[in-house]
Amino acid sequence: xxxxxxxxxxxxxxxxxxxxxxxxxxxxxxxxxxxxxxxxxxxxxxxxxxxxxxxxxxxxxxxxxxxxxxxxxxxxxxxxxxxxxxxxxxxxxxxxxxxxxxxxxxxxxxxxxxxxxxxxxxxxxxxxxxxxxxxxxxxxxxxxxxxxxxxxxxxxxxxxxxxxxxxxxxxxxxxxxxxxxxxxxxxxxxxxxxxxxxxxxxxxxxxxxxxxxxxxxxxxxxxxxxxxxxxxxxxxxxxxxxxxxxxxxxxxxxxxxxxxxxxxxxxxxxxxxxxxxxxxxxxxxxxxxxxxxxxxxxxxxxxxxxxxxxxxxxxxxxxxxxxxxxxxxxxxxxxxxxxxxxxxxxxxxxxxxxxxxxxxxxxxxxxxxxxx
Numbered sequence: 001x002x003x004x005x006x007x008x009x010x011x012x013x014x015x016x017x018x019x020x021x022x023x024x025x026x027x028x029x030x031x032x033x034x035x036x037x038x039x040x041x042x043x044x045x046x047x048x049x050x051x052x053x054x055x056x057x058x059x060x061x062x063x064x065x066x067x068x069x070x071x072x073x074x075x076x077x078x079x080x081x082x083x084x085x086x087x088x089x090x091x092x093x094x095x096x097x098x099x100x101x102x103x104x105x106x107x108x109x110x111x112x113x114x115x116x117x118x119x120x121x122x123x124x125x126x127x128x129x130x131x132x133x134x135x136x137x138x139x140x141x142x143x144x145x146x147x148x149x150x151x152x153x154x155x156x157x158x159x160x161x162x163x164x165x166x167x168x169x170x171x172x173x174x175x176x177x178x179x180x181x182x183x184x185x186x187x188x189x190x191x192x193x194x195x196x197x198x199x200x201x202x203x204x205x206x207x208x209x210x211x212x213x214x215x216x217x218x219x220x221x222x223x224x225x226x227x228x229x230x231x232x233x234x235x236x237x238x239x240x241x242x243x244x245x246x247x248x249x250x251x252x253x254x255x256x257x258x259x260x261x262x263x264x265x266x267x268x269x270x271x272x273x274x275x276x277x278x279x280x281x282x283x284x285x286x287x288x289x290x291x292x293x294x295x296x297x298x299x300x301x302x303x304x305x306x307x308x309x310x311x312x313x314x315x316x317x318x319x320x321x322x323x324x325x326x327x328x329x330x331x332x333x334x335x336x337x338x339x340x341x342x343x344x345x346x347x348x349x350x351x352x353x354x355x356x357x358x359x360x361x362x363x364x365x366x367x368x369x370x371x372x
Contacts, residue, residue: 054142057113065097067166078150085127094119177359184349218347267295272302
């Protein structure tokens with residue numbers, strides 16, 4: 001393979017990986033529980049999972065590297081590592097690994113292990129991934145798993161099947177992302193305008209309320225710390241029903257062992273039915289303060305009835321507040337000052353991690369901080 005041909009092949013591999021990865025991301029982001037496997041081969045899936053979680057870090061890179069190359073050029077032998085391998089489909093897998101898979105790994109929080117040159121390590125300083133080199137491996141069981149997956153692909157030797165297996169590998173890698181530690185690079189300084197722009201960019205993306213709840217929780221945690229108003233601010237995962245989790249609202253603010261404020265977070269306009277159900281619950285527990293924070297500034301069709309209900313509830317001792325998050329947060333962020341704003345920004349990442357928010361939402365917050 002000439003230099004020009006090699007560069008062209010690497011470029012095609014990069015594009016193919018990007019497209020396949022974006023397909024996997026869309027699959028997860030458009031499904032509440034995308035747990036269904038992409039291939040109907042449970043044994044093969046178990047082998048893939050075993051390879052990607054092996055104690056031998058190098059093995060994490062082998063399947064995505066070998067199957068990416070095979071997906072792009074079906075004539076290649078998926079077992080090959082070096083062009084010296086005695087096979088018509090021999091190719092240089094190390095170049096694909098180091099120029100395509102390693103940057104992919106780094107861009108995705110080192111989900112594969114963070115190795116800069118995995119194919120330089122002893123486990124794969126051999127011509128091919130075959131039983132012939134089993135004795136040189138520390139984890140012979142995991143080596144057998146690698147071979148079994150590659151054998152399955154080569155035995156079928158069908159481009160569609162190869163792509164399906166490659167997609168399944170990416171599918172399993174995406175699932176592993178849920179367990180990686182995302183680094184949130186909090187800026188050393190952050191202005192009022194800067195944090196407003198940061199929040200606007202983050203909350204613009206639809207997330208079923210997940211981003212809004214994390215940001216709101218972090219804001220009230222910061223209020224509690226900076227102004228001493230709350231001892232604890234609680235919330236459950238965004239998809240957990242309040243009743244089933246024991247929560248009275250999306251967010252509870254506690255002081256001296258009791259709830260002093262209930263917060264409901266709405267990414268759409270508030271309805272009268274939503275207000276009624278929460279007010280009744282709060283009254284039954286003798287909680288006087290309820291705040292409804294909406295992300296959208298759109299008026300509700302129930303605005304007049306809601307306003308009347310708020311007035312009537314005030315006379316009975318119930319304080320109900322409705323505010324747009326942007327308007328509400330502005331005054332708070334001014335009062336917090338720069339130190340408090342940095343504390344708030346840090347708490348958003350901590351809250352996303354605490355409830356194990358979807359990796360897309362955690363990565364987005366980290367990226368925005370990096371660009372801030």
